[in-house]
Amino acid sequence: MKESLVNSAYEVAKARYAEIGIDTEAVLKQLQDFHLSLHCWQADDVHGFEVQAGAMSGGIQSTGDFPGAARNIDELRQDILKAKSLIPGNHRLNLHEIYGDFKGKVVDRDEVTVEYFQSWIDWAKENNTYLDFNSSSFSHPKSGSLSLANPNDSIRKFWIEHTKRCRDIANAMGEAQGDPCIMNLWVHDGCKDVSVNHALYRNLLKQSLDEIFTKKQPLYRR
Secondary structure (H helix, E strand, O other): OOHHHHHHHHHHHHHHHHHOOOOHHHHHHHHOOOOOEEEHHHHOOOOOOOOOOOOOOOOOOOOOOOOOOOOOHHHHHHHHHHHHHHOOOOOEEEEEHHHOOOOOOOOOOOOOOHHHHHHHHHHHHHOOOOEEEEOOOOOOOOOOOOOOOOOOHHHHHHHHHHHHHHHHHHHHHHHHHOOOOOEEOOOOOOOOOOOOOHHHHHHHHHHHHHHHOOOOOOOOOO
16 A cells, blocks of 8 residues: 555544544554553464474464464564554563474473573664563473373473473573563463362462462562
C-alpha cells in the first residue's frame, strides 16, 4: 500500500475521532511510552530451536506451519524487528526457554543456563529491546499431562530444576539490561480433566512452587 494512501486514510480517521473528543496525535505520543511484551512464538508458531524438539503438547494449541514462518534464530529476529518497526512505541520481547541459541547442541531443559541466551541478550542491547522470559513446561517427553504437580518424584524434580534455571536466566537478563526481566511461569497442571483428588495435585504444585521461589532474586531497575 502506498504511504500516501495510508496517510490520507489516517487523516480521515483523525477527523472522525476528533468529532468524539479523541486527539489521535496525543494518543500516538502516549503509545511511544507504552511497552508490550511481544511473544517470540508469534513468528514461528511455537517451534523453538531445540535440536530434540517434539510435537506440541501440554495444552498448546498452535495454528500449524503457516507460510513464511521463521526457520531459525536469524529469521525470527528479523521478523521481530519488522513487527516492532510497524508498532508504535518500543516494545519488549518475551522469550520462551525453547528459543535458546543452542547452536546444534542437545540441551535438556533441566540443564539450560544463561550461556544459551547470551546472544539474545547481546541482540537485545544492540536493538534497544528489553527481554522478558518464559519457562517451557510443555512439548517434552516428561511433560505429559502434569509437570510441577506430577506425583512422579523424578519428573516433578525435573520441572522444578527447569523452572529454577529459568528464574536464574531471567535474573541474568534483568541484570544485563538494568531493568526487571519478568518471568512468566506457565504450567498446564490445572487438572481440569481430573474429577477426584484435586487436593493431591494442588499440594504437589504448591510444594514445587515453594521450592522454586525459595531463592530470592534481586530486582533491577533503570
